[in-house]
Amino acid sequence: MFLIKMAFRNLARHKKRTIYTAVVIAVAIGFYVFADALVLGMMDASYENVTEFEYGHTQITSQKYWEEREEYPLEDLIKVDERIHSKIMSNSEVVGTSPRLDFNAELNDGQMGLPVVGRGIDVSNEKSISRIDKSILKGGFITEGESEAVMGQNLANDMLLDVGDSFMLVVRTREKTFNVIDLTISGLFETPNPQINNNFVFVPIEIAQNALGVGDNYSHLAIKLTDRSQTENTTLYINSLLKNENSSYRAYSWEEAAEDLIKMQEYSDAMLYLMLGIILLLAVVGIINTVILSILERLKEIGMMKAMGMQIKEITFVLALEAGGIGVIGGIIGCLLGGLGVYLLSTFGINIYAGMEGEFDLPISMAIIYGNWNYGAFIFVFTYSIIVSFIVGLIPAYWGARIEPAELLHHK
Amino acid sequence: MRVLSLLELKDLRKVYKQGKVEVEALRGIDLEVKSGEFTSVYGPSGSGKTTLLNMIGALDKPTSGMIKINGNNLKEMNNKDFALLRRRHIGFIFQSYNLIPVLSAYENVSFALKIAKQSSEGASKEKVYQLLEQVGLEGLENRRPSELSGGQKQRVAVARALIKEPKLILADEPTANLDSKTSHEVMQVMLEMNKELNTTFVFSTHDSLVMGYASRLLGLHDGLITKDQKRVGKEVD
Numbered sequence: 102m103f104l105i106k107m108a109f110r111n112l113a114r115h116k117k118r119t120i121y122t123a124v125v126i127a128v129a130i131g132f133y134v135f136a137d138a139l140v141l142g143m144m145d146a147s148y149e150n151v152t153e154f155e156y157g158h159t160q161i162t163s164q165k166y167w168e169e170r171e172e173y174p175l176e177d178l179i180k181v182d183e184r185i186h187s188k189i190m191s192n193s194e195v196v197g198t199s200p201r202l203d204f205n206a207e208l209n210d211g212q213m214g215l216p217v218v219g220r221g222i223d224v225s226n227e228k229s230i231s232r233i234d235k236s237i238l239k240g241g242f243i244t245e246g247e248s249e250a251v252m253g254q255n256l257a258n259d260m261l262l263d264v265g266d267s268f269m270l271v272v273r274t275r276e277k278t279f280n281v282i283d284l285t286i287s288g289l290f291e292t293p294n295p296q297i298n299n300n301f302v303f304v305p306i307e308i309a310q311n312a313l314g315v316g317d318n319y320s321h322l323a324i325k326l327t328d329r330s331q332t333e334n335t336t337l338y339i340n341s342l343l344k345n346e347n348s349s350y351r352a353y354s355w356e357e358a359a360e361d362l363i364k365m366q367e368y369s370d371a372m373l374y375l376m377l378g379i380i381l382l383l384a385v386v387g388i389i390n391t392v393i394l395s396i397l398e399r400l401k402e403i404g405m406m407k408a409m410g411m412q413i414k415e416i417t418f419v420l421a422l423e424a425g426g427i428g429v430i431g432g433i434i435g436c437l438l439g440g441l442g443v444y445l446l447s448t449f450g451i452n453i454y455a456g457m458e459g460e461f462d463l464p465i466s467m468a469i470i471y472g473n474w475n476y477g478a479f480i481f482v483f484t485y486s487i488i489v490s491f492i493v494g495l496i497p498a499y500w501g502a503r504i505e506p507a508e509l510l511h512h513k
Numbered sequence: 514m515r516v517l518s519l520l521e522l523k524d525l526r527k528v529y530k531q532g533k534v535e536v537e538a539l540r541g542i543d544l545e546v547k548s549g550e551f552t553s554v555y556g557p558s559g560s561g562k563t564t565l566l567n568m569i570g571a572l573d574k575p576t577s578g579m580i581k582i583n584g585n586n587l588k589e590m591n592n593k594d595f596a597l598l599r600r601r602h603i604g605f606i607f608q609s610y611n612l613i614p615v616l617s618a619y620e621n622v623s624f625a626l627k628i629a630k631q632s633s634e635g636a637s638k639e640k641v642y643q644l645l646e647q648v649g650l651e652g653l654e655n656r657r658p659s660e661l662s663g664g665q666k667q668r669v670a671v672a673r674a675l676i677k678e679p680k681l682i683l684a685d686e687p688t689a690n691l692d693s694k695t696s697h698e699v700m701q702v703m704l705e706m707n708k709e710l711n712t713t714f715v716f717s718t719h720d721s722l723v724m725g726y727a728s729r730l731l732g733l734h735d736g737l738i739t740k741d742q743k744r745v746g747k748e749v750d
Contacts, residue, residue: 103620103627110615405611408572409628409673410600412593507573510607511563 108422111395112430118394122387123431126490129380130435130482133373135442138472140369142446143453145473147362148329148355150294153232156358157199157323159336161189161343161350166320173203173218175275178318185346189324189339194331197229200319202309206282207271208252208302210260217256217302219270219282221309221319230325233290233303240264240288245305249287253298257289264289270302274314282312324352332356377482384431384486385493392424392494396501403501404509416502417495424494428487435486436479446472518581519680519713520546520569525578527564527736538564540736542578546715546729548680551707553727554717561736562717563685569715570603570683571595583680600629604674606684606703606716610666612658618645618669619654622676629677644672647709648702664695668702675706684716688723700726 112119152158162170165177181189181200189195202221207214224245228234233251234242243249250270252262262268263286270282284304292298310317326335332354339352356363396403406416450469525542528535538561546552554562567573568580571587580587583602590598599605604625612621622641645654648668658666667687674682684703688696704726707714716723724730732740 103624107613107615107620107624114615401609401611402613405605405607405613406628407596408570408599408605409625410596410598410603411628412596415628505573507567510567510572510611 104419104422105426108419108426111423112426115391115395118391119427119430122384122391122427123434125387126381126384126428126431126486127434127438129377129384130432130486131438131442132380133377133482134436134439134475134478135446135472136373136376137475137478138439138443138446139451139453139470140366140373141473141475142450142470144362144366144369146293146470147365148359150292150297151359151362152325152329152355154292154294154297156355157230158326158329158332159324159339159352159354160321160358161324161339161352162321163349164351167351167353170320173205173320175204175273175313175315178202178315178320179322179350180318181322181350182346182348185342185348186322188342192335192338194326194328194335196325196327197226198322198324199223199226199230200306200322201227202306202313202315202319203321204272204309204313206302208256208260209269209271210262210266211269213260214271215256215260217252217270218300219272219309220301220303221306222303223306230323233292233297236290236292237288238291240286243287243303243305246307247287247305248282248284248308250284250302250304251288251290252286252302253300254289254291255298256300256302257286262286270304270312272312274312276314280312280314282308284308329355381486381489385489388424388427388490388493389497391427392420392497393500395423396420396497400501400504400509400512403504404506404512407502407506407509413499413502417498420498420501421491421494424498425487425491427494428490431490432483432486436483439479439482443472443474447474518545519548519550519583520544520715521579521581522569523579525565525568525580526576527561527568527573528576538736539568539575539578542736542738544731544738544741546713548713549707549711550713550715550729551704551727552713552715552729552731553724554715554731554733555719555724556733557719560733562733564736565733566683566685566715566717569681570605571598601677602680604677604679604682604712606667606670606674606682606687608686608689610658610663610670610690612666612669612673614658617655617657618650618661618665618672621658621669622672625673626676641672641676644676645669647706648672649698662695663691664698667691667695667699671699671702671706675710675712678710679712681713681715684714686717686719688718688720693722696720696723 161181163177163179200223204219206217206219208217224243238254243251257263265286267283267285270284272280272282274280306319326332336352336354343350403416450471452469522542522544525539527539528537542565554565556562568575585598616624619641622645623637626637648671650665650668653661653665688699691699700723703714706712718724728744730742731738
């Protein structure tokens with residue numbers, strides 16, 4: 102305790118130098134904490150996007166369909182047995198389920214065509230598991246059994262379509278023959294998910310099933326849970342249920358479905374660590390410089406410590422404590438700065454993709470992004486800065502402590 | 514009663530290399546200092562006083578010869594042993610005080626005790642206050658060195674050297690930066706401590722006034738002891 106007190110007092114001997122070095126560390130920490138909150142907020146919004154608009158928290162489908170899912174095939178479709186469905190619904194974490202039939206189609210207004218993904222939905226059930234009906238900007242949602250469709254406003258703009266306009270979805274049936282679904286636009290939506298906005302056309306499932314000749318089968322059964330954190334456990338539960346019932350279907354979590362997004366987060370994390378590393382490298386140079394200057398100014402003092410009987414390792418520790426102290430000061434300032442940034446970010450949010458709508462095909466959120474508090478990041482980076490500062494301080498401290506006492510004491 | 518030798522030097526030599534030139538700072542010193550002596554080493558600048566004190570204090574290594582402190586032959590010791598020897602048995606007082614500026618008078622003295630790891634927290638506190646009172650610093654315990662006069666700083670340095678109750682205190686020109694009145698006061702304190710605690714003092718000086726306090730005078734010239742005078746009425750029994 103005494104040595105820590107002494108280290109902090111020594112830091113106060115050259116306040117400006119200490120503050121400059123600490124500020125470099127603080128900037129690194131503040132930046133990391135802020136960027137971490139932003140990335141977390143961004144990823145959280147993106148995860149919300151994929152669960153709310155694309156996959157649900159978990160989905161049941163056949164293994165073969167899963168392997169080909171990106172092709173939207175009409176083979177290997179499913180129909181979950183009513184008994185299994187009841188058991189799934191009896192799980193307290195399950196909020197609702199909705200069958201979806203995804204298919205390739207060409208959106209055609211009679212003059213031009215655009216490839217899109219058609220999605221047949223059970224209108225009433227879909228409302229209980231996704232927010233698509235709440236994302237309607239203009240017009241209304243589709244009605245069960247009616248030849249109506251909703252699509253993203255961007256997509257409609259591209260095709261010069263509006264609410265009330267008629268258009269065709271040209272599809273290939275399960276029997277590989279062409280068919281046309283005549284539809285009227287009942288509403289236009291805008292979700293925070295660019296993939297849905299730009300590529301998907303929603304129609305009543307019975308209309309799609311009829312046109313595609315797939316009977317009452319569908320691609321997957323989307324399941325919404327009470328909370329995203331329950332995904333893993335509930336998916337495991339559903340899978341064991343399916344296995345017990347000798348079903349060939351399997352449940353897949355949204356994380357399995359959104360592999361690209363998960364990879365993106367891993368990439369973002371790596372970038373964050375890299376940036377933190379680069380800025381801390383600057384801080385390291387500052388710390389070494391500060392400790393060397395401090396030693397050069399106090400050679401006699403160090404000589405005195407040696408004369409009093411302190412050993413090299415003890416003096417090294419005392420001097421490195423000062424470097425650690427800079428880490429503490431930088432850590433505190435950095436966490437305060439970062440905390441302020443995260444507070445503003447979580448309160449007011451930031452629209453980092455403003456004006457870039459339609460330029461992304463990943464389900465990253467286009468809405469205002471709010472920062473997520475991650476207390477673990479604060480603790481990690483604060484501890485990290487102290488440890489790094491202390492370790493870095495050991496190098497010049499050891500150099501200073503090794504000088505012969507007579508040389509130190511008679512240094513002029 | 515026979516007084517034991519605390520310090521023994523035999524044919525002690527120290528050669529410094531300055532580029533290609535070799536400078537003989539000590540040229541064969543033979544010396545025996547008994548426990549409780551108050552010895553002054555005097556001589557002109559460059560005579561080897563500081564070098565001699567550095568050798569005795571295990572702050573520097575001799576080129577040849579033998580140093581024995583309290584029966585320990587320094588030749589058989591490594592750097593860690595030197596540190597432990599200084600920690601337990603030797604106190605230092607320097608011309609420029611070398612106090613730690615960020616610590617108060619109390620903390621500077623207490624720091625020496627903490628390094629020596631000799632007393633419990635409660636006992637050491639009492640001991641430090643008592644010693645500071647003995648050296649005339651009562652009421653100034655919480656002042657930092659920058660708030661003390663030269664004489665007061667040197668008293669702190671004396672207290673710091675004494676707190677661990679070493680067998681030997683080495684003082685390199687302890688009064689060189691002080692006026693004559695303050696020099697007297699500091700020497701008086703050192704002498705009192707020598708008598709009260711029977712601590713052996715070896716101090717270097719230019720000042721004849723300071724030499725007047727010594728029970729033994731060692732004249733050093735060009736790295737050799739040219740005079741060794743024990744003074745009547747001041748010698749150790």
